[in-house]
Amino acid sequence: MVREGFARAGRLLAGLVLASLVSGAADRPAPFDAAHWRAIFARPDHTPTPPDNPATPEKIALGAKLFDDTRLSGDGMTACSTCHQADLSFSDGIDRHVGHDGQALDRRTPPLWNLAWGLSFFWDGRAPSLEAQAMAPIENEREMAGNLRTALQVLASDPQMPKEFSAAFPEDPAVTQDNLAKALAAFQRTLVSPETRFDRWVKGDDNALEPDELAGFSLFVGKAGCVACHQGWRFTDEALHDIGLPGTDKGRGPVLGVPAADHAFKTPSLRERVWSAPYMHDGSLTTFEDVVDHYADRIVKRPTLSADLPKQIELSATERAQLVAFLNTLSGDDPPRPARLPAKAMTWGASVDAVVASTISQKDRRFSPGAILMKAGEALRILNDDTRVHNVRVDGPAKSFISDAQNPGDTVNIGFDQPGQYDVICGIHPDMRLSVTVSTARAR
Ligand code: HEC
Ligand code: HEC
Structure with a gap:
């Protein structure tokens, strides 16, 4: 059942294509490039x-x-x-x-x-x-x-x-x-969070945010490292992470049967959260202040911690208050009413051209290339050249495959005997998607 589900999620993704927004600290602009972030956090004009x-x-x-x-x-x-x-x-x-x-x-x-x-x-x-x-x-x-x-x-x-x-x-x-x-x-699907002051800033109104709020945003996308997971206008990467909350709920691990995904939960959107305290899957944190203190001081160290969590976050009292001030700008002043956005049917299917390739990379949590052509009888080789643990899953006619935890450096080989169209996704980062087209083997 789980397996079926994931193929569907994978297919869905093809249409949604979460723009690959932020790919690791290395290409993060320094110190704070407003135009860059305005583009990344811009709202869409329709609902899929x-x-x-x-x-x-x-x-x-x-x-x-x-x-x-x-x-x-x-x-x-x-x-x-x-x-x-x-x-x-x-x-x-x-x-x-x-x-x-x-x-x-x-x-x-x-x-x-x-x-x-x-x-x-x-x-x-x-x-x-x-x-x-x-x-x-x-x-x-x-x-x-x-x-x-x-x-x-x-x-x-x-x-x-x-x-x-x-x-x-x-x-x-x-x-x-x-x-x-x-x-x-x-x-x-009509429950689209309305525009807030932050969106006015994104649209170019420099005065929409107070200096402290803007400083908080700069920390959010900068040294506090929040944007590694809370990215895009909804503030989520759709992936599942262990952020080191105490507690015994294993979250994603048991769903996948992969202990490396224990304690991982879906990154929540941060929109209109002023109205929805307390926070986290267990409601264990009461205020935004508690949330920020958690990331700065209280992360429980364990092997399953997300690779996207900064190793150490040093935040002064002023900086913590600025982060909280920023989080508040993502909520309206009155109980929010859904925004009206026109709906648009998504077209499913890979948006990239399929190519022949011998090895698939997973760097920066992206399958690359994103679509490949193979012949029946050939094997697909997926190399984890990323810093994160992945979990490769395949679904399609006459084939389903689930890797264990695929640690950095590990390679997964998957043979395809039957022609057809297959979706490959990662169970921990469902926005990763690889489309495999297997054609009939050439007669020998
Ligand atoms: C008794 C309280 C309760 C009722 C009633 C309830 N829910 Fe929920 N809902 C929850 C809880 C708790 C979760 C989280 C469960 C989990 O993640 O394991 C949840 C999760 C969800 C989610 C997933 C959201 C996400 O971010 O992934 C959706 C969607 C949802 N509910 C819709 C509904 C709908 C539709 C109904 C009515 C048919 C409903 N709920 C009735 C408590 C409730
Ligand atoms: C490694 C990915 C990651 C990073 C980095 C990260 N978050 Fe989160 N965030 C999550 C996940 C996953 C949850 C849900 C965890 C849970 O419930 O177990 C969450 C939950 C939250 C919540 C609670 C939302 C709700 O409705 O319950 C807030 C607020 C939040 N994060 C803010 C921040 C801030 C501020 C930072 C930077 C200091 C940050 N996050 C960094 C992944 C991340």
Whole structure:
């Protein structure tokens, strides 16, 4: 299941192409090049949608309604919005929500901003799409404790709902699990965080930020090293990292079956976070000050720590306050309302020309070349010439392959016997993608 998921995430990526923004400290401009960073943090002009679930006003309206519908839960009292509250950045203001069994859930309710650009979902990235994610909380015993079959029957016998499903899904007018998931996903893709003062600065207004806030941004992209993971306008690289929080939750490791990914969690967006304290997958940090102190002083040293975490961050009290001042500029002054952005269907498929190559590089967490041509019977050689641990995964007709932890210096060889199209991705950095085209072997 996990494997399937990842191929989908890989395919999705082809369209999303997270611009390769920042590639290591070496080519980071010094000391602070405003034009460079303005280009990197510029907002997009549309929301991506998958071609098999286009956004229509009817579908989005239905999804919004379902998001608030307590009939999806077992006791008829819990809706998605019980935990994902609009005024709290679609989170719930507490460290961990109390589940149906009266015990705190294992993880904090994540805010839901800007997930249209997401490559994997949940703190540990275990769901490959918003559509796939949507059914999990309904049936989760501790979250909504619902029964999908019953919920669908209840919706189908409502006087209004079947009409709304028909309007949303004219091709397939029925109250089905698939349509329920698609409507919820389409609604969630409209949750685009609105512009803030930081965006005014990005657009060229030098006075939009106070000097201390700008100093904080300069630290964020400079010596504090935050931009290694919180990059691009959403402030996430979509990868999973161990940032040295104490705690026993193993996160990504068990999902992949790769202990090198233990304690790794998905880099969250930093947009509108003023409204969604407390922070981290376990809600263990209460304020931005605590977060900054964590990165500066409290990182638990262990072998799984992300290679993207600076070895040592020295920050004075003034610098810490400046970083916090900057983080505040990514939230609005009032509870945020979603921005309106037109939706555009993504075209899937590799955007680079396939070439013949003997070895694939993984430097700066990028497969290079990004698309290759092979003949059936040949083997693909992937060299980890990067500083990070990777986890190569392949999916396609008649082939699936999962490497163990691929440490720097390790090479993975994968033979392809069958012609076809294969996606290769990294389970720890889902934005890495290699497209492999295997043609029929030449007759000897
Ligand atoms: C009882 C509280 C609760 C309810 C109800 C709930 N969620 Fe969540 N939601 C959570 C928690 C906790 C997580 C994180 C779980 C994890 O990562 O393991 C989560 C994760 C998510 C994510 C992943 C976000 C990300 O950044 O990867 C999405 C999307 C989501 N929920 C949507 C929904 C939808 C849609 C519904 C209704 C069908 C719903 N949730 C109902 C608590 C809840
Ligand atoms: C190695 C990658 C990496 C670096 C470098 C990094 N972060 Fe993070 N950040 C993450 C990950 C991953 C999480 C979620 C961790 C978790 O919940 O276990 C996170 C969480 C956060 C959160 C909490 C967001 C929320 O909603 O819970 C904030 C705020 C934050 N980081 C700010 C910063 C700042 C400021 C810096 C620089 C001092 C920084 N980060 C450096 C990866 C990184």
